[in-house]
Amino acid sequence: MLVEVQSWPYAFPESQDFPKWDQRGNVSGRLLVKERYISDDYISAKGAYVGLASPGDIGSWQRESKNYQFWAKADDDGYFCISNIRTGDYNVYAWVPGFIGDYKYDVVVTITEGSDIDIGDLVYEPPRDGPTLWEIGIPDRSAAEFYVPDPNPKYINKLYVNHPDKFRQYGLWERYAELYPDKDLIFTVGVSDYTKDWFFAQVTRKKDDNTYQGTTWQIKFQLSNVNKNSTYKLRLALASATFSELQVRVNDPKVNHPLFSSGLIGRDNSIARHGIHGLYWLYNVDISGAKFVEGDNTIFLTQARGNNPFLAIMYDYIRLEGPPIFNKKI
Incomplete structure (x- = not known):
């Protein structure tokens, strides 16, 4: 060769x-x-x-x-x-x-x-406005560093037993509802570990009537000395998307109009094909400091589309940046 x-x-x-x-x-x-x-x-x-x-x-x-x-x-x-x-x-x-x-x-x-x-x-010069307040994942265009569950014993592919590519097993999307039967994923910055507590794909949830609905994940974190007059930046790097819509809300999950919406994106079908990435997407969301409070805050990430089990987002990396530090050396 x-x-x-x-x-x-x-x-x-x-x-x-x-x-x-x-x-x-x-x-x-x-x-x-x-x-x-x-x-x-x-x-x-x-x-x-x-x-x-x-x-x-x-x-x-x-x-x-x-x-x-x-x-x-x-x-x-x-x-x-x-x-x-x-x-x-x-x-x-x-x-x-x-x-x-x-x-x-x-x-x-x-x-x-x-x-x-x-x-x-x-x-x-990579996109950057201010210092990192927190980050989730590794910016490598793959969701492989996140939690990939063991397959259902009925579906095990023996070629991938004890294999580093755990994501190649069939039916992993179904494990999400088993791991989170009542509530969607909640990740607490400084407490949770993204290798164990961040499911590798934000998939839909199967309901009792065999239909599917979108899911909302939460990132909980604390802020001190919030600058109400400045702008914070949320960087959302996606490793894959399949007929999905990513919506962002801050501290109010029920507000009608999200702070950000990607619109309908992606046709990778990485979940069904047992992949760990597809086309790369990067969204840079401005968040007014007025939306944050001193102490506990929550960012809500909603994949709003339903209809089938393969409408999903794979995250590559998420970072919240504070307001720019203008006296930082350039």
Whole structure:
């Protein structure tokens, strides 16, 4: 297999649609991260996924399916090399494990036959307004770090017994109602452990009449010294969504109009396909300080759509940021 990988692109195809290795080009460079609330220095984009795809918006490579893409993984110092690229115009895209959001290099890169382009140092500034008040999960575009239950004994796939990919077992969506028969999930910051107390997917709940309804999860946390005149930021990174609608309410679950609604999103079907991620979504929700109180607060996350067991959201990472600190070094 390794011999075949290193032999690509092959020399034997005679089609003009398959350029030989010397008719392609290469791109290299280094990706750095600038995150002023973590470090005053640049951070190496260790393990970043860097790729060339058709020119488009940030993150458009996820949905672009008609043209070619070429990707590589950066080393520990953020250096990358993408080889054997077909001629044409591309944007450079990237995402970095450990940081939310997507990177795009705004300059169009033109690949010609035999070109070897060094684009130098690129700097990604992830979305960030203020200091982290609390966070849930790991920003890696996967829900694998959350609680994945053991399967119903009737449905066990023996190929995945004692396997790290527990999520590949059939019927895990049904375990949610068994674990939370009367009330939906409640996560208390500073007390709960997301590896044990955050179900890997916000699925629907099956009712007695065999219909399904959406669910509302709660994140409980404490705040001191609330700045009523400032804006807080809730970052919601989703690893997957299937015909879902995510609604956000703060301290009042019954208010008619949510503070935020995603609208109908997603067609991944990751739950039914026993996956742990699909397309990535990132929502940045402004929350007025006036909506918070000193002491106990609750954020309500509602997946509002029902109808079947596979309408669901998988969270990647959630973070609440406080108001900006303007004297923080940049």
